[in-house]
Amino acid sequence: MTQPINPDSEHDDEEAVRTRRCIVTGDVLPDSALIRFVAGPDGAIVPDLAGKLPGRGLWVSARRDILEKAIAKKAFARAQRGPVTVGADLAKRVETVLIRRMTGDLGLARRTGALVLGFDNVVRALDGRNKPALLVEASDGAPDGRRKLLSAARSRGLKIAVLDCLTRAELGLALGRENVIHAALTPGVFAQRLQFEAGRLRGFRNGGGLRAGSGVRAASRTKVERVRTPRPTKGIYERH
DSSP states (O other), rough: OOOOOOTTOOOGGGGOEEEOOOTTTTTTEGGGEEEEEEEOOSSSSEEEESSOSSSSSSEEEOHHHHHHHHHHTTHHHHHHHHHOBOOOOHHOOOOOOHHHHHHHOOOOOOTOOOOOEEEEHHHHHHSSSSOEEEEEOOOTTTTTHHHHHHHHHHHHOOOOEEEEEEEEHHHHHHHHHOOOOOOEEOOSSSHHHHHHHHHHHHHHSSSSSSOOTTBSOOOOOOOOOOOOOOOTTOOOOOOO
């Protein structure tokens, strides 16, 4: 399966799938399976989900248990080769930022017309000219509707990824509607970014066993366009 391209990266196509070493396990993994941290000017360790903050990157597997081990074993101080401050709530902050990035993209996707909501609208989209690249299913939704949508996609010869790591409440808050269970995104940068972030969020919601790209149930073979974003001004750190 092709690994998700980090949509925030600024690398050539041949280097699109970057690998880094986890400071806890020593495993070399694609950046879709890792979280980057940096030490701020005051020595505080902050998550850098976009991979843009200045400073030496400290990479940890995108799993809650591994990050908690990094905190307990003082892995950040060793990797930084100096004193650092690590908040006890760091894992929760990472999960919160991941959810915020994903729900923000869902809201933007709806406003740009890239997202359709509701079971019937998703079925109609499967027959449309611009086929969905990603199905979004509430993690606490009934499995019957999900099975029917996947069956409908298969009957049309479509291989569509399924994102199912956000709850109905989180989807509803992002989209301004109650009880959001089924949605679909057309191919493009929003579908790409959501797949990328879902692979990382799953490790913080399931507590382990994360495999690169596992935030989606099946891989779409549709290649989506990368987006290049400017680097932030020096000294701006993501503190959540």
